[in-house]
Amino acid sequence: MRISYEIRDRLMRKSSNTLGLCFQCGSCTATCPLSVTSSAYIRKIIKYAQYGVIPEDEKIIEILWRCTTCGMCVSSCPRGVDIPSIIRGFREILSERRIQDHRITETLWRLYEAGNPWGYGSGEIKKFRLSMKDLFEEKTSHKPDYIIYSCCSTVIDPVSQKMTRSVATLLKRLGFNIKILDPMCCGDVIYEAGEIAFLEEYAQKIFDVISRLDSTLITVSPHTHYMLKRVYPELGVKTNVEIIHYTQILKELIDKNKIKLRSSDRETVVTYHDPCYLARYLNIVEEPRSVIENIPGVKFVEMEHSRENTLCCGAGGGRIFSEETGVRLARYRLKEADDTGANMMTTACQFCVRMFVDEMKIFSSKYINNITDLSELILSRLE
Ligand code: SF4
Ligand code: SF4
Secondary structure: OOOHHHHHHHHHHHHHHHOOHHOOOOOHHHHHHHHHHHHOOOOHHHHHHHHOOOOOOHHHHHHHHHHHOHHHHHHHOOOOOHHHHHHHHHHHHHHHHHOHHHHHHHHHHHHHHOOOOOOOOHHHHHHHHHHHHOOOOOOOOOOOOOOEEEEEHHOOOHHHHHHHHHHHHHHHHHHOOEEEEEOOOOOOHHHHHHHHHHHHHHHHHHHHHHHOOOEEEEOOOOOHHHHHHHHHHHHOOOOOOOEEHHHHHHHEEEEEEEEOOOOOOEEEEEEEEEEEEEHHHHHOOOHHHHHHHOOOEEEOOOOOOOOHHHHOOOOOOOHHHOOOOOOHHHHHHHHHHHHHHOEEEOOOOHHHHHHHHHHHHHOOOOOOOOOEEHHHHHHHHHH
């Protein structure tokens, strides 16, 4: 075990100087969702960081890569230690030593070679463009009111595609002129893997695209929103373009009476799952609730863990590209949703919907019979 002040200082900077505040109470380990399925060792990881020691224990290295960066540990830390940033810092150091979760390595190579982390080619992007053609005029002289930035998974994942389509259809039916950008990876997986040099290079690619836009940019993915609003500006990639998450625009349009919603024949009891990045990292918690509460005939019920106290679906921190072993986190969340007695679970993230839809196939639900994204729910109730 080698103590290094250089490593310690590096991790200290990563944590915005909060690393030294840890007094080893263990709350982070107790609340980390990974503790449910294995020994999470989070407190121990922070101790390693305080000594500047790079863990060699395989189990600890595995946890460093299994962390979903959900931020639950930070909510419970009495000293406000920025634990996910320390974990990203360790990932950065491990990546430099070529010690990576092999799925992450493969994902990064696909992103490097194909331009997206899924490995699809230009033919699939073309197909996607054609599938959305009915929603906007590609060659129009009119400046769009809104430009939609959809997740790169939209090209290959029907769940994600449905979300982008719903957001776009909603805006179109309200009379707005929209444009959908060709899906472009926001670089979240590079950031989560701690590949800083690659991220800095990638930041320029993002900047080249968004700096040319002259309309409000609507993000669909909370991860994209976080990258554009927080991570890239810290790397010096700043733009004057207004960037707004789609749940925020929905609330704004409902408040201005531009969206009129109707009731349904069947009783709908809805519970909302806060995506970690939307709730804990970006503090967007009121907007989706306000949208749901404005749907006539809908009863809204909260889960035990909600808002900044939400439970992770298991996909964050680049985990959507990896395997989840043991009992999956989505299972715990579905159980909580079912315990509310709601018949519908809604959320606002393509990865969360994907995780829950997949888990639902093997989960015996008592009440939940529909998992949907908020944009789809609103579209289905538009007058
Ligand atoms: S909860 Fe905070 S203070 Fe307690 S062990 Fe974890 S990082 Fe340290
Ligand atoms: S970010 Fe989430 S998964 Fe990672 S250590 Fe904290 S609570 Fe655990």
